[in-house]
Amino acid sequence: MFAAAENLSLREVKAYRDFYHSMVICQVFPGQLGDPTHNPFFPIDNATSWMTSHGYQLYLGHDDRAVLAFPWAPEDASTKQLKAYRQNLEILGDEYLDHPFFSLENSKAWINLVAFQAYMDMHFGEFHSIPNSRVPSRASSFVGSRASSRASLVPSSRASSPVSACPDSRPSSAMSFSEVIEIYDSDDPNDLNPWGEPPPPVLIPKVEEPPLPDKSTTLIPAAPARGPSQQRKGKGKEKAKQISITRQLKVDEILDIPKVPDTWDVPRQPTAYRLDASEYLHLLQTEEKQTMAFDTFIRSQDQDSWTGSTGHSKGDVNVSGFTSDPNEKLWSRRCQFRCNGVETCEFFDPALLADCERYEPDYEAMSGLFNHEMDATEDEAAFPAGVISRFYSRIMSSKCKIECDGTPILVRRSKGADKYGKKHFVGCSKWSPAEQFDHLYWPIDGNIDEDTLHHIIDGCIKPGRIVPRPCNTEMLIFIPVDSEYSHQAIVILRQPHNHPVHPKSKPSADDLAKLGTAVRAAGVTGLTVQKLIDAHRISSAPSTSTIYGGRLTERSPALTDKRRLRDLIGREKKKEHPHGMGWEGVLYQLNTREVKLTRSERYIHTAMSKNGFRLVVTMHPQIVRFIHRILSLNIDYTFKRVEGKMNEWEVAGFLDRFKKRITFGSLYCDTATREAFSQLFTELFDTIRLVTGEILKLAPFFPDAACRVIILDGEVPQAQGLADFLAVYNNPEISGIHTRDPVILLASCLKSCNPHFERFIATSTNSLHIYQGQP
Numbered sequence: 001m002f003a004a005a006e007n008l009s010l011r012e013v014k015a016y017r018d019f020y021h022s023m024v025i026c027q028v029f030p031g032q033l034g035d036p037t038h039n040p041f042f043p044i045d046n047a048t049s050w051m052t053s054h055g056y057q058l059y060l061g062h063d064d065r066a067v068l069a070f071p072w073a074p075e076d077a078s079t080k081q082l083k084a085y086r087q088n089l090e091i092l093g094d095e096y097l098d099h100p101f102f103s104l105e106n107s108k109a110w111i112n113l114v115a116f117q118a119y120m121d122m123h124f125g126e127f128h129s130i131p132n133s134r135v136p137s138r139a140s141s142f143v144g145s146r147a148s149s150r151a152s153l154v155p156s157s158r159a160s161s162p163v164s165a166c167p168d169s170r171p172s173s174a175m176s177f178s179e180v181i182e183i184y185d186s187d188d189p190n191d192l193n194p195w196g197e198p199p200p201p202v203l204i205p206k207v208e209e210p211p212l213p214d215k216s217t218t219l220i221p222a223a224p225a226r227g228p229s230q231q232r233k234g235k236g237k238e239k240a241k242q243i244s245i246t247r248q249l250k251v252d253e254i255l256d257i258p259k260v261p262d263t264w265d266v267p268r269q270p271t272a273y274r275l276d277a278s279e280y281l282h283l284l285q286t287e288e289k290q291t292m293a294f295d296t297f298i299r300s301q302d303q304d305s306w307t308g309s310t311g312h313s314k315g316d317v318n319v320s321g322f323t324s325d326p327n328e329k330l331w332s333r334r335c336q337f338r339c340n341g342v343e344t345c346e347f348f349d350p351a352l353l354a355d356c357e358r359y360e361p362d363y364e365a366m367s368g369l370f371n372h373e374m375d376a377t378e379d380e381a382a383f384p385a386g387v388i389s390r391f392y393s394r395i396m397s398s399k400c401k402i403e404c405d406g407t408p409i410l411v412r413r414s415k416g417a418d419k420y421g422k423k424h425f426v427g428c429s430k431w432s433p434a435e436q437f438d439h440l441y442w443p444i445d446g447n448i449d450e451d452t453l454h455h456i457i458d459g460c461i462k463p464g465r466i467v468p469r470p471c472n473t474e475m476l477i478f479i480p481v482d483s484e485y486s487h488q489a490i491v492i493l494r495q496p497h498n499h500p501v502h503p504k505s506k507p508s509a510d511d512l513a514k515l516g517t518a519v520r521a522a523g524v525t526g527l528t529v530q531k532l533i534d535a536h537r538i539s540s541a542p543s544t545s546t547i548y549g550g551r552l553t554e555r556s557p558a559l560t561d562k563r564r565l566r567d568l569i570g571r572e573k574k575k576e577h578p579h580g581m582g583w584e585g586v587l588y589q590l591n592t593r594e595v596k597l598t599r600s601e602r603y604i605h606t607a608m609s610k611n612g613f614r615l616v617v618t619m620h621p622q623i624v625r626f627i628h629r630i631l632s633l634n635i636d637y638t639f640k641r642v643e644g645k646m647n648e649w650e651v652a653g654f655l656d657r658f659k660k661r662i663t664f665g666s667l668y669c670d671t672a673t674r675e676a677f678s679q680l681f682t683e684l685f686d687t688i689r690l691v692t693g694e695i696l697k698l699a700p701f702f703p704d705a706a707c708r709v710i711i712l713d714g715e716v717p718q719a720q721g722l723a724d725f726l727a728v729y730n731n732p733e734i735s736g737i738h739t740r741d742p743v744i745l746l747a748s749c750l751k752s753c754n755p756h757f758e759r760f761i762a763t764s765t766n767s768l769h770i771y772q773g774q775p
Contacts (some may be wrong), residue, residue, distance in 0.1 A: 001084075003650055004210075006308075007077055008047070018465070027663065029464060031441050031643065036634075039101070040101055048619055049294050050136045050637055060334060074108065074111045075108075077116075077120065077534050079104055081120070082107060082111075083104070083118075084102050085111075085116060086102065086104075088351070090708050092606075094201055096370050108725070111202065121383060128249055128298060128598075132375075139762060140621055144665045152392055152590060153162075155195075178648065181527065183377055189735050193435075197549060205290075209620070210736050226424075226481075232639055241269075243272070243320075243321060243326065244320055244326065245272055245319055245320060245478070245490060245492070246316075246317050246318065246319055246320075246323050246478075247317075249320075249492075250270065251270040251272045251492065252269050252270050252271060252413075253272075254267075254271070254272045254273075254274050254321050255272070255273050255274065256273075256274045256276075257273050257274070257275060258279075258295065259279075259280065260275065260277075260298050260301040261301070262300075262301055262302065262303050262504065262506070262508060263302065263304065263361045263501055263502075264302065264304070264475070264491075264493055264495045265359065265360050265361070265493075266358070266359045266360075266473060266494070266495070266496050266497065267359070267493065268359055271492075271724075272321060272490050272491065272492050273490070273491040273492070273493075274321065274322070274347075274488075274489075274490055274491075274708060275294075275488065275489040275490075275491060276487065276488050277294060277297070277487040277488070277489075278487060280509075281487060282509075282513070283297070283509040283510060283513060284297050284487070284509075287571065287575075291477070292601070293310070293486075294477075294479050294486060294489050295310060295335045295479055295489065296310075296478045297509070298477060298489065298491065298510070299337070300692065301506075301508055301509060302503070302506075303501065303502040303503075303504060303506055304339055304340075304473075304497070305339070305340040306337035306338065306339060306340065306475060306500060307338060308335070308337035308338050308342055308771065309335065309336050309337075309339060309754075310333075310335050311333035311336075311479075315333075315334045315571055315675045316332060316333055316481060316647045317329055317331075317332060317334055317478075319331075319332040319490060320332070320476045320730050321490050322480065322485065322488055322490065329642055330480040331480070331481050331482070331484060332478040332480050332481060332490075333479045333480075333481055334476070334477075334478055335418055335473070335477040335478075335479065336471070336474065336475075336477075338471070338472070338474055338475075339469075339471035339472075339473040339474075339475075339497060340468070340471065341468060341469045341470045341471035341498070341499060342468075342469050342471070342635050343466050343467065343468050343469065344466070344467060344469050345465070345466060345467075346464050346465045346467050347464045348467075353469070353499055353500075355497065356497075356498050356499055356500060357496040357497075357498065358496050358497040358498075358499065358500060358501065359496050361501040362500060362501060362502060365498040365500040366501050366502070366503065368500075369500055370503075377744065379755075386455060387447055387448065388448060388449065388688065389450055391444075391453070392453070393409050394442075395426055395440075396408065396440055398440050398442070399432075399440065400428055400438060400439045400440050401438045401439070401598045402435065402438045402439075404428060404430050405430070405502065406428040406429040406430030406431070406439065407428070407429050407754075408426050408427070408428065408429075408440065409426070409427060409428070409429045410424040410425075410426060410450075410453070411424060411425055411426070411427040411431075412424055413425060418443065420444070420445070420446035420558065421446075422443070422444040422446075422448075424444060424450055425441065425442060425443050425444060425538045426440070426441070426442035426443075426444065427439065427440065427441055427442075428440050469498075469499065471499060472495045472498065472595050473493065473494070473495050473497045473498075474494040474495060475491065475492070475493050476491070476492040476493075477490070477491050477694055478491075478493070479491040502644070503557075504557045505558050505561070506560050507556055507558035507564070508556075508558075511556040511558065511559060512568070514556075515556075515559065515568055516566075516568070516572065519532065519568065519569055521571065521618040524569065524572050524574075524576050527569055527573075528569070529562045529565045529566050529569065529620060532565060532569065533565075574648055577589065581605075581643055582643045582644055582646075583614060583643075583644070585644075586604060587607055590604045599690055599691055600622075600691070601618065601621065602617065602621065603618055603619070604617075604618050605687045605690070605691070606620065606683050606684075606687060607619045610679060611675060612671070613669060613670055613671035613673070613675075613676045614646070614670050614671075614768050615667065615668070615669045615676070615678075615679060615680065615683060616646075616667065616668040616669075617665065617667050617683050617684065617687050618665060618667070618668075619664060619665035619666075619687060619688075619691060620664075620665070621691050623662060623663075623664055624664045624688060624691055624692060625691075625692050626655055626657065626662065627653065627664045627666075627688060627692070627696060628692065628694065628696065628697070628706060628707075628756075629655060629656075629657065630653035630654065630655060630705060630706065631653075631654070631707060631709075632653060632654070632707065632708060632709045632710070632711055632751075633651065633696075633707055633709075633710045633711070634651075634652045634653055634654075634655055634700075634711045634716075635649065635650070635651055635652075635710065635711065635712055635713075636650045636652070636713060637649050637650075637672070637712075637713060637718060642668065643668075644670070645670040646668045646669070647668065647669060647670070647672070648666055648667075648668055649666065649667040649668065649680055650663060650666055651663070651664050651665045651666070651667065651684060652664060653707075658672055661720055665681055665684070665687070667684060668682070672715065672717055672718075673717055674717045674720040675721070675722050676717075676721070677715075677717055677718045677720070677721025677722065678720075678721035678722075678724040678725050679721075680721065681721060681722055682725055682726035682728075685725075685729070697729060698710065698729075698749050699749070700735060700737070700748055700749070701726075701729065701731070701734065701735040701737070701749075702735070703734075708749075709749055709750070709751045710722065710749055710751070711748065711751045711752065711753055712752060713752065713753065714752055719746060720742075720749060722750065723742030723743060723746040724742060725742055725743060726742065726745040726746060726749070727742050727745060730745060
């Protein structure tokens with residue numbers, strides 16, 4: 001029982017119990033022993049029952065900044081040695097020695113590696129080390145300052161014993177191990193060596209044979225002071241001039257890089273990258289005219305994907321290295337990220353990436369992995385099982401056109417075998433005659449064996465899942481909190497990637513900025529992806545290759561994805577038309593822009609909503625003026641929805657002047673009723689009169705008319721709507737036609753094209769009604 005624990009302050013007892021949470025690898029107790037829900041729990045109220053003088057000596061004598069290595073591992077020791085260590089070390093109170101938590105099976109959770117190393121060196125073999133005197137231990141700084149309260153707690157033999165410390169993993173020929181202190185600015189105690197994998201155990205040549213302490217002495221006492229003859233010279237003195245980034249983080253050098261790279265090099269030695277975005281601040285502007293955080297911009301440019309914390313005010317630190325003055329520090333936000341790695345199929349061979357360590361981009365390795373995938377795909381096609389497997393996967397990934405919880409099944413063909421001799425097809429279990437075209441349908445390919453497919457349809461094949469493969473590479477980014485310097489950053493990367501470099505599938509901000517310039521130069525109206533790519537072939541169009549300094553897809557491989565280009569064109573169109581390309585966008589365009597133009601300059605002439613339908617009239621004034629010279633007016637209701645329920649009504653005619661068919665205007669309507677078509681004809685003729693200054697004359701209603709006929713498709717409501725319009729259009733005093741019968745008026749100027757006549761008239765001769773009206 002450690003009665004002296006009652007004289008320690010609450011802070012001191014907590015620090016002793018929470019020794020595991022310090023940023024060093026050694027420990028007295030695991031951190032969970034301070035959790036009230038854990039069994040056992042070391043309560044501060046009863047510290048005398050679980051603290052011991054030997055354990056407290058170990059805590060006080062420990063050097064926080066020593067770099068450790070452990071030739072003796074607990075896994076290599078015998079159970080007899082482990083029991084002797086647990087009994088003789090005496091860091092536990094008697095009542096805890098037999099607790100299951102401190103069993104040998106759980107030794108990894110509670111063994112103190114530092115104490116275990118010293119114990120094994122003393123009893124089973126020597127482990128020599130060079131003490132590190134540059135940093136005082138707790139015993140020299142903490143106890144010395146309070147000698148009056150601690151003198152009775154710590155045995156005096158502590159000060160004369162050697163420190164059990166471990167050297168750095170760098171070669172001993174470069175410098176002595178005590179010359180450099182490796183400090184890892186991380187909360188993870190397992191990350192001893194942040195610049196790579198943990199170093200292998202190193203045995204150090206014995207400098208001096210220290211006397212073995214007896215059991216009454218502390219196992220890890222304070223480090224003795226180094227004498228004048230032991231001061232470091234030469235390379236060690238030069239190495240000591242490491243650059244401090246934070247109080248606990250040092251690097252060998254700082255490299256200035258002009259712009260954010262698309263793939264970062266992971267340095268093999270402690271190195272920091274310094275960035276300054278002063279020259280490209282415009283690239284940090286978002287589409288909403290806001291400035292992107294610099295750390296967000298850095299990650300957005302990287303082909304690798306990162307996740308983690310963008311910092312918190314409690315984690316802000318003073319950081320040097322932003323300027324050439326090492327003493328100048330800026331209060332900075334600390335961002336810490338970890339690489340997301342890659343995603344692979346669950347059946348992926350892990351041996352392909354088992355030895356992968358990427359410090360610098362290796363595009364040959366990426367190409368090799370890609371070729372391996374292509375080879376596997378090619379080989380798969382050569383095996384019958386592979387063919388069936390792919391066909392099965394396509395079936396299982398397909399869905400019905402409607403909401404359906406049915407499953408794919410083999411259905412016997414009602415008309416016998418098809419031309420490939422297949423007697424079945426793949427259908428849905430919920431198929432019904434009423435929904436015969438709404439469920440999935442897969443004919444069986446000629447190279448598929450029906451019997452084998454019938455077997456695997458019952459569930460013998462399971463498609464592979466995509467699973468993540470984590471990566472341990474870390475990225476630290478320090479961004480000044482002061483907005484005046486927020487465009488600067490210090491970036492530090494640790495540990496190599498465990499996967500090859502990614503293909504350049506993510507365009508940089510500079511690429512996107514140039515692409516936006518090219519899109520705006522070409523104009524978004526009618527712009528398509530192919531037109532943008534081929535703009536350099538059109539002499540009258542701004543050249544995309546001039547803006548890019550070459551063909552777009554060659555200068556930026558990430559923009560070979562046409563969907564990405566289509567999305568960007570869509571965003572530029574949204575900027576041009578902020579209310580979209582639908583009905584709301586048409587009203588906005590008409591009421592804010594078109595009304596400011598004269599009739600001869602407008603494109604949108606009418607947008608109206610009437611009796612449950614919507615109608616839009618568009619015309620090019622410089623083209624429609626030639627409509628008075630056509631011999632026939634051709635109107636095609638396309639039944640192709642261009643936006644929502646809106647269908648296009650195309651008005652065209654053949655002009656002998658140009659020897660070509662010309663589209664004079666397009667009308668849009670969301671309804672195909674008689675009333676809607678009547679209104680379409682009314683708005684069409686009214687707009688032609690307003691734009692050209694004269695009415696479009698039709699024979700026989702005007703004797704001097706050039707246009708002889710209106711050609712429509714076989715839509716009955718469309719013909720009825722024209723008839724209703726003609727009843728108003730006809731002026732008996734001019735035409736000499738005094739009947740108001742719509743059908744008679746319609747017969748005088750309506751024609752249907754041959755395809756529509758054959759499709760809708762010739763096939764309905766048995767049901768035709770012969771009109772017997774009187775003129």
